[in-house]
Amino acid sequence: MSTLKLAVIEGDGIGHEVVPEGLRVLAAALEGSDVTVETTPFDLGAGRWHRTGETLTDEDLERLAEHDAILLGAVGDPDVPSGVLERGMLLRLRFAFDQYVNLRPTRLFTGVSTPLQDPGQVDFLVVREGTEGPYVGNGGTLREGTKDEVATEVSLNTALGVERVVRYAFDQAAARRGHLTLVHKHNVLVHAGHLWRRIVEQVGAEYPQVSVDYAHVDAATIYLVTDPSRFDVIVTDNLFGDILTDLAGAIGGGIGLAASGNINPTGAFPSMFEPVHGSAPDIAGQGLADPTATVLSVALLLDHIGRADAAERVRRAVEQDLASRAGRPARSTAQIGTDLAEAVRGA
Numbered sequence: 001m002s003t004l005k006l007a008v009i010e011g012d013g014i015g016h017e018v019v020p021e022g023l024r025v026l027a028a029a030l031e032g033s034d035v036t037v038e039t040t041p042f043d044l045g046a047g048r049w050h051r052t053g054e055t056l057t058d059e060d061l062e063r064l065a066e067h068d069a070i071l072l073g074a075v076g077d078p079d080v081p082s083g084v085l086e087r088g089m090l091l092r093l094r095f096a097f098d099q100y101v102n103l104r105p106t107r108l109f110t111g112v113s114t115p116l117q118d119p120g121q122v123d124f125l126v127v128r129e130g131t132e133g134p135y136v137g138n139g140g141t142l143r144e145g146t147k148d149e150v151a152t153e154v155s156l157n158t159a160l161g162v163e164r165v166v167r168y169a170f171d172q173a174a175a176r177r178g179h180l181t182l183v184h185k186h187n188v189l190v191h192a193g194h195l196w197r198r199i200v201e202q203v204g205a206e207y208p209q210v211s212v213d214y215a216h217v218d219a220a221t222i223y224l225v226t227d228p229s230r231f232d233v234i235v236t237d238n239l240f241g242d243i244l245t246d247l248a249g250a251i252g253g254g255i256g257l258a259a260s261g262n263i264n265p266t267g268a269f270p271s272m273f274e275p276v277h278g279s280a281p282d283i284a285g286q287g288l289a290d291p292t293a294t295v296l297s298v299a300l301l302l303d304h305i306g307r308a309d310a311a312e313r314v315r316r317a318v319e320q321d322l323a324s325r326a327g328r329p330a331r332s333t334a335q336i337g338t339d340l341a342e343a344v345r346g347a
């Protein structure tokens with residue numbers, strides 16, 4: 001018998017609605033197994049900030065670090081200045097726990113409608129760098145509020161940081177269809193771009209079974225829409241990966257289906273699983289949010305803890321659920337979660 005100590009952060013907006021459904025499905029997937037889930041809720045997000053002015057304290061981090069993994073809903077609230085929670089909580093977590101791999105798979109499940117007319121095979125994995133790039137907060141503002149204001153946001157790219165995520169991406173490609181695409185913009189961002197290019201070339205020499213190509217990020221957005229089957233694994237920096245994976249979500253049938261894992265592959269700190277989407281204030285509190293992205297993030301969590309069989313049952317349940325949606329009335333968040341949990345038990 002083993003125990004999975006899971007920290008649970010619902011966060012804001014629809015985070016409060018989708019996370020309970022993720023937990024419901026997780027419980028169903030591990031029913032009858034030798035794993036017991038022990039959850040600890042963490043009160044983080046807009047509510048806490050309004051009450052205390054805190055986003056994420058050192059003490060929160062210490063307590064979170066005692067867990068095996070984290071399940072997060074979403075952060076961000078229209079009544080909190082933009083960036084306070086996103087940087088102070090979500091990015092702080094990714095950085096403090098050195099979650100340098102942001103794993104974001106896209107697969108177009110049967111029966112799911114996509115905006116693409118002739119999608120072909122849509123089954124690719126974006127390995128987004130998670131702790132560097134323009135996200136590090138290395139910048140500043142001079143002469144704020146004047147006509148002469150200057151703002152900088154410097155992208156940090158280290159050989160160590162790039163190599164470790166590139167290596168992870170090659171491992172993934174070797175275990176999938178053996179193809180890796182580096183997405184960057186080295187025709188303009190010559191410093192960071194060439195570092196990424198060199199490292200992909202160097203690490204690639206160790207993976208003769210993986211074919212490698214390159215696309216500038218602007219062109220990559222074209223190919224994702226016109227010819228997504230060309231992609232197996234995409235490795236890219238933090239900001240390009242953020243943008244590409246919302247597009248990938250749309251291609252894969254909607255952002256309500258897009259899952260992610262913020263992985264610390266060393267195991268030194270907990271990894272964190274969360275839907276790609278945000279707190280969706282426009283639909284929050286109405287039971288309209290699709291919990292499937294969270295449920296598929298739970299499948300990534302199950303993979304991470306070595307329960308690939310349970311993860312597969314969750315994915316099969318999602319596949320059946322999605323296939324049965326056409327022509328049926330829309331269901332509430334809780335109803336989809338309940339149906340998925342039942343399907344997992346039967347899968």
Ligand code: NAD
Pocket residue numbers: 014018073074075076077078086090255256257274275276277278279280281282283288289290291293
């Ligand atoms: P969003 O992802 O919250 O919403 C974009 C659109 O997708 C909205 O129309 C929303 O209704 C829809 N949507 C999102 N999730 C859905 C779901 N599960 N089911 C159905 N529809 C869904 O992005 P946004 O509006 O740009 O940002 C809102 C807030 O969330 C901001 O504060 C932003 O900073 C934050 N944010 C947080 C995360 C995160 O926590 N990882 C990710 C993105 C945005």
Ligand code: IPM
Pocket residue numbers: 076086087090091242276278
């Ligand atoms: C995401 C979000 C975050 C990001 C924000 C909210 C910090 O957009 O998880 O994709 O940019 O990484």
Ligand code: MN
Pocket residue numbers: 242243246276
């Ligand atoms: Mn995003």
